[in-house]
Amino acid sequence: MTKLLKKYDVVIIGGGTSGCAAAYNCAKLKLKTLLVEKNNYLGGLMTGGLVIPVMKSSVSELNTDYYKKLIKIAKKYNAQITYSDKNDGWLNPEILKIALVDLLTSTSTKKYLNILFETSVDEVIKNGRNIKKVILNSKLLSIPVVSKYYIDCTGSGEFSKKAGCKFLTDNSVKQExxxxxxxxxxxxxxxxxxxxxxxxxxxxxxxxxxxxxxxxxxxxxxxxxxxxxxxxxxxxxxxxxxxxxxxxxxxxxxxxxxxxxxxxxxxxxxxxxxxxxxxxxxxxxxxxxxxxxxxxxxxxxxxxxxxxxxxxxxxxxxxxxATVTGSREERRIVSQYIYKKVDLIKSKKFKNPVLISNYGIDVHSNKNMSTHKKDVTYELPVESLISKDVQNLFVSGKLVGAEFEAHSALRVQKSCMSMAEGIAKYISKLI
Ligand SMILES: Cc1cc2nc3c(=O)[nH]c(=O)nc-3n(C[C@H](O)[C@H](O)[C@H](O)COP(=O)(O)OP(=O)(O)OC[C@H]3O[C@@H](n4cnc5c(N)ncnc54)[C@H](O)[C@@H]3O)c2cc1C
Known part of the structure; x- marks a missing residue:
């Protein structure tokens, strides 16, 4: 889009791992999309946090188009290699900042996407259980924006907190x-x-x-x-x-x-x-x-x-x-469906899955909880990405509404991207 709009279909807060995937997919589906990023670069933990590689995980092709596009564009910049274990997710975190800009401003997306760097959210104005308007804050400017839907991709849940959402507190141990x-x-x-x-x-x-x-x-x-x-x-x-x-x-x-x-x-x-x-x-x-x-x-x-x-x-x-501290877990939202460890272990099937993965529970803790296993294939339902408290608010990425150990499996980059792709498709059906 050539100029900022006052009204969008989707506003995405956070241009990191899942935020970029959400923005790309929403714009590709012709939704008028605004991506709001507080830093002066895209990629979040993938770039500023120096988090490589994208873990080899999904065994299925559900919502992996964006990942494939990302790998293709990273190759163009000589910012990707494939290892002998066939994982093609070894990326260069610095060059990825350029590759992501290229991907998000490509011909298939640029007509529908605005990106605001160095911008954050000041205020969330609600009407009952709906977000009516947000006031963005960019350097010296205050920018009011209205949207039908919002996706919190901040990882920390800063936006959802401002919108009055609740978060899960089911575990006293934290990931390091x-x-x-x-x-x-x-x-x-x-x-x-x-x-x-x-x-x-x-x-x-x-x-x-x-x-x-x-x-x-x-x-x-x-x-x-x-x-x-x-x-x-x-x-x-x-x-x-x-x-x-x-x-x-x-x-x-x-x-x-x-x-x-x-x-x-x-x-x-x-x-x-x-x-x-x-x-x-x-x-x-x-x-x-x-x-x-x-x-x-x-x-x-x-x-x-x-x-x-x-x-x-x-x-x-x-x-x-790293200019971004590597936090494996910050907040987990109270979603319409809280994804459970038992759902993962028992490979529970859902009506509206957004991702299929086999990346196992992976808790980084000094308390002997590193239980990384890779033996089951499981699904995540879209309802784990829909806020229970606010009707037009979705989340994607490590903010997913999941129990602590289940979250430790879901948080990997490829899954964060699949969640975003799934949410974009879901929203496009609502509009
Ligand atoms: C140390 C470490 C090692 C890891 N190792 C791996 C690994 O090897 N492989 C793997 O696949 N996964 C790994 N992970 C997991 C994975 O990297 C993360 O879970 C995933 O990148 C999270 O994506 P996200 O989109 O939720 O958050 P992020 O990528 O962190 O994106 C959040 C974005 O939101 C922006 N933001 C935040 N607040 C605001 C605001 N108020 N306004 C505007 N913008 C805002 C941030 O600047 C950022 O760009 C690791 C994680 C960590 C921390």
Whole structure:
């Protein structure tokens, strides 16, 4: 659309993982759509949070068109690779900011979509159980907007809270947060050789080329993934190095909790860290800030540790620290149907499914709850994405109305995108 409208069919708050998918699909279905993003880039956790990869999950083709489009456009920007496990969701978080803009302003969407960056919601004005109008706040401007439907894709539920929705409080344990970072100028070949020799567990350590001992030509993009964690019964190959780091004072004991590294698509020499884990105090800003302080200190320790112990990191340096804190769970909305753990385990069927996945329960906690299993295929009903309290409000992404453990399975990126695609189709039938 060439100019801002006063009235939309759909206003989407949050241009992250699911918000971009919702905006793309609504516009493609010819709904007059406004996407409101508080940052100056799209992608949310996928870009600002440095969260890679898109976990390999769905076994079915339900609502996966947007994901396929995203992979196609990421390929165009050399911001995607496919691993030997056939997961094609390894993306470059920085270049994805450009690819997402390209995707959302493509010919099939640009006629129906407005995007407002650096804009948030000031006020939600209701008429009974309906949202009548929202007042957006962008720099020095106050912008009133009216829409038939609203989709909260903020992850934190900031918009739903302003609209007076309730949230689930069914669990006292929270998923841990992470503050992710990227290190550059790593000799990937040298490090990959080292981990392939050190860690024979091919579920954990993986590359896109197993015959590493043969010469890898300079234009071949070599990739690896590896990890170590201490909260299971398993002996992890890299843990002996982490223990040495703790012994010589380079690391703290807490740094051993979760340690995961992978190279970055389209960025030769860059390694992304899915750590350090930091405590989740999302309901206490003071403790939350202390937690971030501990995260920055841990990044410095981890960086110096890899430089000291891992061949290939000798001349490396930190190139990026996530500008979005990695919160796996913030709020979960009280939806028309609260999705249960038993629904997932028993593969319950629903009349209006928005996604079909087999990504298992995956709780990141220091209390031995990492129960990641991948054995059932399950459905999520659209009713878990419809607010119980406000009639014209939907949610998508990690705000989904689900029990704690069920949520830990549903929150992965591909599922967040399928939810958004499903919601867009559902709304288009209502209009
Ligand atoms: C540390 C970590 C590791 C993970 N690892 C993986 C993994 O390996 N693979 C995988 O598939 N999934 C992984 N996940 C899960 C997955 O990344 C998230 O659950 C998913 O990206 C959430 O998508 P979302 O759309 O709900 O939120 P987000 O992507 O966070 O998007 C929310 C958007 O809303 C915007 N916003 C917030 N408030 C406002 C407001 N008031 N006004 C306007 N805009 C607003 C934000 O700026 C952001 O752009 C991980 C998550 C974390 C935290």
């Amino acid at each position: 947060n992470s503050l992710r970072f990227i290190v550059g100028n790593v000799d990937i070949k040298k490090f990959t050789k080292f981990i392939l020799e050190t860690d024979k567990d091919r579920d954990i350590t993986n590359t896109n080329r197993d015959d590493i001992n043969n010469d890898v030509s300079s234009d071949f993009e070599l990739h690896f993934t590896t990890a170590s964690t201490k909260n299971t019964d398993k002996v992890w190959a890299l843990d002996k190095y982490l223990k040495l780091g703790v012994k010589d004072g380079s690391l703290k004991e807490t740094d051993r909790a979760y340690f995961q590294l992978f190279s970055v698509a389209g960025a030769k020499g860059e390694v992304a860290f899915n750590c350090p884990r930091i405590k989740n105090f999302n309901n206490d800003i003071y403790k939350s800030s202390l937690s971030l302080i501990s995260g920055y200190k841990a990044i410095w320790r981890l960086y110096n540790f890899v430089k000291k112990y891992f061949p290939g990191f000798e001349n490396s340096y930190i190139v990026n620290i």
